Amino acid sequence: MPASWEPLDRPPTQAALDALEHANAGVLGFLLQRVDLATAPRPGDEGLTEVLAPLRAKLDLIIEMLSGLSYRQVVLPDPQDIELALDHIIWTAPSPLATGQWLKTRLYFSDAYREPVTLYTEVAGSAADGEGGWRVHGALPEMSEAVGESFARLIFFEQRRRLAQRPARVAIGSRP
Numbered sequence: 001m002p003a004s005w006e007p008l009d010r011p012p013t014q015a016a017l018d019a020l021e022h023a024n025a026g027v028l029g030f031l032l033q034r035v036d037l038a039t040a041p042r043p044g045d046e047g048l049t050e051v052l053a054p055l056r057a058k059l060d061l062i063i064e065m066l067s068g069l070s071y072r073q074v075v076l077p078d079p080q081d082i083e084l085a086l087d088h089i090i091w092t093a094p095s096p097l098a099t100g101q102w103l104k105t106r107l108y109f110s111d112a113y114r115e116p117v118t119l120y121t122e123v124a125g126s127a128a129d130g131e132g133g134w135r136v137h138g139a140l141p142e143m144s145e146a147v148g149e150s151f152a153r154l155i156f157f158e159q160r161r162r163l164a165q166r167p168a169r170v171a172i173g174s175r176p
Helices: 014-039 046-070 145-165
Strands: 003-007 088-093 102-107 117-128 134-139
Touching: 014 117, 014 145, 088 117
Parallel strands: none
Antiparallel strands: 003 102, 088 134, 102 117, 117 134
16 A cells, blocks of 8 residues: 655644544545445345446546556555554554654555545654664554544555555465
């Protein structure tokens, strides 16, 4: 997932946390709306589905073109493996980060809709990963119930989507 972070010179204030949560509520709502549309049950009428397929393809193309125009100035950061939960985040950084340091972390869940979910993150620790990088463990401040529930749903659907995109591994060998 594309992600970026920037250090903060002090912990976020409650007003900053509230403002960020309000902004995230809008981004999460939009991202989940796309997920809900993609996972909604399709009509049982195969003829209707077949007739609507070209229209759906054209709408997807229009949406992709409009998002390309709208976000042409927004360059996504490089994708990286991230472990994400409601209360913590773990990622790999090129250098260690100081424990207790606060960061503003941006996670981009969609290539087309390039608005990030932004999180304040307190570095809980960094450990060498053995490959020249550092595994950074960050703690996330508590979210309101509504935003936390939306964030949890988005994490779940994103994990499912990414797992579905991985190539299937073929087991070679004999069965016992």
